[in-house]
Amino acid sequence: RCVLSGDVGTTGRTRAVLRLDVDDSTLTLVRALDGNKIIAPTISLQSGKIVYDYHLDLEGVESSTSHQKVGSSLRAHVDPSKGVILKWTDGIPGGSGGSCWVTECRVPLGITATGPLAANVRVGRRWVM
Numbered sequence: 001r002c003v004l005s006g007d008v009g010t011t012g013r014t015r016a017v018l019r020l021d022v023d024d025s026t027l028t029l030v031r032a033l034d035g036n037k038i039i040a041p042t043i044s045l046q047s048g049k050i051v052y053d054y055h056l057d058l059e060g061v062e063s064s065t066s067h068q069k070v071g072s073s074l075r076a077h078v079d080p081s082k083g084v085i086l087k088w089t090d091g092i093p094g095g096s097g098g099s100c101w102v103t104e105c106r107v108p109l110g111i112t113a114t115g116p117l118a119a120n121v122r123v124g125r126r127w128v129m
Contacts, residue, residue, distance in 0.1 A: 001019065001020065001021045001022075002019075002020040002021075003017065003018070003019050003020075004017070004018045004020070005017040005018070008029075013031060013032040013033075014029065014030070014031045014032075015029075015030045016028070016029055016030075017029075017030065024044055024045075024046050024047070025044070025045040025046065026042050026043065026044055026045060027042070027043050027045060028040055028041070028042040028043075029041060035057075036056060036057035036058070036059070037054075037055070037056055037057075038053075038054070038055040039052070039053070039054055040052070040053040040054075040055075041053075049081065050080070051077065051078065051079045051080075052076075052077070052078040053075070053076070053077050053078075054075065054076040054078075055073065055074075055075050056073060056074040056075075057072075057073050058072035058073055058074060058091065059071065059072050059073070059091065070091055070092050071089060071091045071092055071100065072089060072090060072091030072100075073087075073088075073089050073091075074086070074087070074088050074089075075087045075088075075089075079109075080109065081109070081110060082108065082109060082110065083106060083107050083108040083109045083110075084105075084106070084107045084109065085104065085105070085106050085107075086104070086105045086107075087102070087103070087104045087105075088101075088102070088103045088104075089101075089102050089126070090102070092128055098127075098128060099125050099126060099127045099128065100125070100126050100128075101123065101124070101125060101126075102123075102124050102125070102126050103121070103122070103123050103124075104121070104122045105119055105120070105121045105122075106119065106120040106121075107119045
């Protein structure tokens with residue numbers, strides 16, 4: 001496996017990442033839309049399949065208790081042929097240690113079984129010492 005990456009343009013907000021692999025090589029364009037939003041579509045160079053990753057950094061957003069939380073984020077991975085994965089991390093108040101909530105939701109897309117559309121939702125607590 002070989003990975004090549006480099007900035008595109010003069011602003012430094014776009015990076016191209018080429019992953020060369022025997023099984024499936026990919027090209028990812030990572031674009032920082034602003035200080036806390038990133039979009040990164042990835043295309044398979046063999047099949048042409050495209051998946052999308054989004055990242056929203058929620059760090060610094062005030063909580064209801066007026067404490068800043070460190071590490072708060074919302075991530076989405078969208079594969080139009082399979083499904084959507086959303087992951088929300090609540091963040092750690094003050095950032096020095098403690099715990100935070102982590103919620104992940106997986107929603108399948110496309111053809112499913114004859115039953116209703118089923119989502120897989122997981123809620124957990126992450127501890128930082």
